[in-house]
Every structure is written in structure tokens, then in C-alpha cells.
Amino acid sequence: MIHIDLTDQPIDVAAALRTVEDDGAGAINTFIGAVRNKSTGRPVVRLEYEAYDSMALHQLRKVAEQAVEQWPMLKKVTVIHRKGTLYIGDVAVVVAVSTPHRAESFAACQYIIDTLKQVVTIWKKEFYEDGDVWVAAHP
Amino acid sequence: MNLKIALFGIAREIVGQSSLEVSAPEGQSVQALLAGLREQYPALGGLSSLAVAVNNEYAEEETTLTERDEIALIPPVSGG
Numbered sequence: 001m002i003h004i005d006l007t008d009q010p011i012d013v014a015a016a017l018r019t020v021e022d023d024g025a026g027a028i029n030t031f032i033g034a035v036r037n038k039s040t041g042r043p044v045v046r047l048e049y050e051a052y053d054s055m056a057l058h059q060l061r062k063v064a065e066q067a068v069e070q071w072p073m074l075k076k077v078t079v080i081h082r083k084g085t086l087y088i089g090d091v092a093v094v095v096a097v098s099t100p101h102r103a104e105s106f107a108a109c110q111y112i113i114d115t116l117k118q119v120v121t122i123w124k125k126e127f128y129e130d131g132d133v134w135v136a137a138h139p
Numbered sequence: 140m141n142l143k144i145a146l147f148g149i150a151r152e153i154v155g156q157s158s159l160e161v162s163a164p165e166g167q168s169v170q171a172l173l174a175g176l177r178e179q180y181p182a183l184g185g186l187s188s189l190a191v192a193v194n195n196e197y198a199e200e201e202t203t204l205t206e207r208d209e210i211a212l213i214p215p216v217s218g219g
Contacts, residue, residue, distance in 0.1 A: 033219050049218070052147050052211055055195040056218075081218060093219050113219060121192070121211075122218030123148030134149040135217035139187045 001076045002064045006056055006122075008084040016094045022075040025098035029105035031113045033093040035086050039135075045127045049083040049092065052121035056081070063115045071108045073099050079112060081122060092124075140165055142172070142204055145211040150189070153182045163204070169193070170200040176212070187215045 003019050013032060020028055035047055064077045075098040082092050095112045099105040124135045144159045151157050163172065169191045177184045190213040191198045197213070204210060 050148055051218075052145065052192070052213070054209075055192055055211065058195040117216070117219040119197075119216065120218045121147065121213060121216055123214065124217040125148075134152075134214070136215040137149040137186055137217075 001074075002061060002068070003076070003078040003080075004057055004060045004064065005080045006051055006053060006060070007080065007082060009082075011080050011082055011091045011094050013091060013094055016078050016080055016096055019078045020076040020096045020098040022098045024100060025075045026100055027102040027105040028096065028098045029102070029109040030097075031093075031095040031109050032091055033113070035088050035090045035092060037088045039126050042126075042128050044088065045129060046088075047086045047092070047127065048125045049081075049086065050123045050125070051081070051083045055121045059120045060116065063112055063119065066115070067097070067108045067112050070111065071099065071104045073101075073104055074108055075099060077108075077112070079116065081116075081120070083122065140167075140206045142167070142206065142208075142210055144172075144176075145209070147211065148214050149186065150183065150212045150214045153180050166203050168200065169198045169202045169204065172204060172210075173200075183212075189214055 060079050068074050078096045080094045097108045126133050142161050192211040192213050193208050
């Protein structure tokens with residue numbers, strides 16, 4: 001019921017959604033993170049994502065398991081994160097969850113993406129016309 | 140003992156390579172390892188945070204390291 005992936009290939013969002021379908025689930029909630037064309041007002045050309053694969057997969061699974069502990073009614077959880085070079089509009093991450101009713105699906109989906117951003121060992125470098133920055137590296 | 144440390148993101152760029160071997164006394168703590176690395180690579184001290192992972196888990200500062208551990212330096216993560 002927990003499906004985790006880290007891939008250097010484009011994420012198939014429709015296929016990801018199918019993995020959380022469940023006859024007992026009246027709600028499917030999805031978060032899709034895409035590459036934005038600006039960061040703090042600066043035009044972004046592309047992003048590069050780097051991962052510590054074994055730890056990222058382990059931590060992603062832990063985050064999903066924590067969500068199931070907190071919301072035991074969760075039927076299925078899928079988290080897929082992209083790595084490598086991404087351009088504007090590309091999908092960087094998909095979180096999909098299914099639950100009997102909608103309220104828990106919103107809460108669990110938000111918990112997973114918020115916690116992922118804090119603990120999962122993935123790093124993003126933003127490339128601009130005139131330079132590049134590792135996001136969040138410096139205060 | 141010799142510790143092999145995997146490096147990622149900005150930590151990899153600061154050190155200039157993707158892994159590092161350091162010789163350390165037996166029972167070296169995470170805290171002591173970090174102090175030594177910050178001394179050798181002062182730019183590491185300018186990061187918002189710098190954690191150490193041992194066997195795919197975030198380690199406490201007092202955790203002691205062994206040669207068999209998979210050790211990695213974790214600069215501020217920015218996935219999503």
C-alpha cells in the first residue's frame with residue numbers, strides 16, 4: 001500500500017494516480033510539484049536535482065509510514081520524486097493518497113510533502129541566465 | 140581507523156569530490172568529525188545546517204562512528 005520511487009525519467013502522473021485507487025477510498029488527493037519559472041524574482045532556466053538515493057528512498061518510506069500511523073484510514077500512498085535535469089513545467093514530485101473520506105486525504109497529503117521537504121536527502125540547484133544556487137544552502 | 144564519507148550537493152562542491160577518506164581515532168563522534176571537517180573546509184561552516192547520516196539515518200552528535208558505517212555529509216536538503 002506504500003509505493004515509493006526515485007527516478008531520472010519523466011513522472012507519469014496518471015499512472016501514479018492509478019496506484020492509489022482503492023474500492024474503499026472515496027477520496028484521492030494528489031500534490032504535484034512542478035518547476036516554476038522564477039525563484040525570488042529571478043528567472044529560472046532549469047533545475048538539477050541530486051539525491052543520496054539509498055537514504056532518500058529509506059526516508060521517503062519512513063515519511064509515508066508516519067502518515068499511515070497518524071491517519072490509519074489511509075488506503076494507499078504513492079510518492080515519486082524526480083532527479084536529474086528538469087525544465088520549467090516539468091513535474092518534480094507527486095504525492096498521492098487515498099482515504100475513505102476527503103478531510104484525512106488533504107491532511108495526509110500535506111503532511112507527506114511538508115515532511116519530505118524537511119528530511120528527504122534530495123538537493124536542488126537552480127540555474128539562472130547568469131549563475132546558479134543550491135537552494136536553501138545558506139542562511 | 141579510516142572513515143569514508145559520501146558527499147552531496149553543495150558539500151560535494153565545497154570539498155571538490157564526491158567522497159572523502161579521513162583517518163580518525165576509534166570511537167570518533169559525529170560532533171568531532173564535523174568539527175574536523177569544518178576546520179579543513181571552512182566553507183562548510185557557512186551552510187544553514189550540516190548533518191551526518193549513518194547507515195541512512197540522521198545521526199545524533201554523540202553517535203560514535205565505526206569503519207563499517209556508511210557515513211554521509213548532509214547539507215540543507217531542498218527536495219520537492
